[in-house]
Amino acid sequence: DRITVIRDTVVILFNNLYSPGGMLAILAGSYTVYSLLLKDRKERELPSLWLMAVLFMSGLSFILILPHAARMPYEARQMIPFAALLVGGVTWSFVKEFNNALHGGAENPEAAEPLLKKGGRPVYLLFTAVLLLLFWYRFALNDRQPVYYIPDAETEARYNSEIQTMKRFDLMRYVQLRSEVLFAKELKSMPTAFEPVFFSLDGFQMFWDPKYVPGYPQIMPITEYYTGSRPVLCFNDADGLAYDIIYMIQKTPAPFSPVLVSDNREKIAGALDRLLQAGVLSGMPENMYDVMGRLVVDLTPYLIVGNR
Numbered sequence: 001d002r003i004t005v006i007r008d009t010v011v012i013l014f015n016n017l018y019s020p021g022g023m024l025a026i027l028a029g030s031y032t033v034y035s036l037l038l039k040d041r042k043e044r045e046l047p048s049l050w051l052m053a054v055l056f057m058s059g060l061s062f063i064l065i066l067p068h069a070a071r072m073p074y075e076a077r078q079m080i081p082f083a084a085l086l087v088g089g090v091t092w093s094f095v096k097e098f099n100n101a102l103h104g105g106a107e108n109p110e111a112a113e114p115l116l117k118k119g120g121r122p123v124y125l126l127f128t129a130v131l132l133l134l135f136w137y138r139f140a141l142n143d144r145q146p147v148y149y150i151p152d153a154e155t156e157a158r159y160n161s162e163i164q165t166m167k168r169f170d171l172m173r174y175v176q177l178r179s180e181v182l183f184a185k186e187l188k189s190m191p192t193a194f195e196p197v198f199f200s201l202d203g204f205q206m207f208w209d210p211k212y213v214p215g216y217p218q219i220m221p222i223t224e225y226y227t228g229s230r231p232v233l234c235f236n237d238a239d240g241l242a243y244d245i246i247y248m249i250q251k252t253p254a255p256f257s258p259v260l261v262s263d264n265r266e267k268i269a270g271a272l273d274r275l276l277q278a279g280v281l282s283g284m285p286e287n288m289y290d291v292m293g294r295l296v297v298d299l300t301p302y303l304i305v306g307n308r
Contacts, residue, residue, distance in 0.1 A: 002067070006064060009063050009070050009071055012070075013079060014083075017076035017080070018083065018139070023134070026131060027087060027131065027135070030128060030131060031086060031089050031090050032049060034124055035048070037117070038121060047085050052085060052089070056082045059079040059082050062075070062078050087135070090131075094125065094129065101125060179205075179292070180206050180223045181222065183204075183292050184226035185226050187259070187291075187296070188230070190296065190298070193257055193300045195230065196298075198232045198233065198261055200232060200235065201237075201271060203234075203294050204219060206220050206223065207219060208220055208221070216233075216235065217234040219234055238270035238271040238273075238274055245258050246278050246280055249303065257298060258299045258303075260296070260299065261294060261295070262294065262295050263295070265288070265295060272297075280303065281299065282302050283302055284302075285297050285302050
């Protein structure tokens with residue numbers, strides 16, 4: 001159900017932002033306790049819980065609308081304002097409490113504090129000292145790896161010699177991703193009369209979460225980036241591909257170049273037959289290019305003028 005998807009997406013998003021994401025949850029809990037029980041009500045130096053809540057809800061709005069899209073690694077930026085203020089607030093609250101402890105509450109020496117605050121401050125100091133030490137240590141020493149690792153030509157040799165199952169699986173994905181990226185670069189360099197839109201029938205192998213748009217495979221963002229950020233629309237059958245091409249060329253206010261991509265000649269032929277039957281093409285395209293074992297056809301020269 002949608003609630004479960006949203007909950008899982010929030011967990012994924014925070015783990016993409018800082019791993020383990022549970023550390024941010026502990027920081028949030030600590031700061032909430034501090035703000036409600038220990039912080040001086042007149043204190044204006046530290047961020048309020050209301051401000052933190054507004055930032056969190058602002059980041060959460062995207063997740064509520066497109067929960068599957070929010071799982072993309074770069075979407076963690078939605079929560080950066082909230083996380084940055086949270087970490088800064090906890091860190092500065094520790095500095096203030098530590099300074100007050102050293103000077104015996106010199107900022108407000110005449111104030112008589114309740115027993116809960118007097119006893120809670122040392123506990124908070126000890127707890128946050130350990131928590132911040134772990135947080136900043138991990139933050140400083142974590143490896144900075146790219147979200148999408150594009151391996152070099154030696155990766156295949158590493159993959160073949162790898163014994164450990166998990167690393168071998170990762171390398172297998174990276175080898176496949178490298179093939180996708182190299183193919184996407186070839187598409188980017190392909191000359192077309194207008195801005196291209198790529199229509200794929202099993203022309204790519206790596207996709208985003210199938211739940212994002214059921215029935216329509218979603219291309220990996222990194223692959224689309226290497227095509228020059230041109231749209232890459234993927235389909236499971238020729239009918240759906242033909243329908244979308246017909247709809248787009250009839251409704252678009254500006255001409256574009258539809259480019260078919262597939263790993264199978266019969267699949268492309270099936271899509272072309274449907275386009276011919278619909279009266280969109282003037283004839284069967286003659287030029288079909290083989291690019292890295294995949295077939296690519298630019299339909300622009302064969303579009304009937306009125307449909308361009």
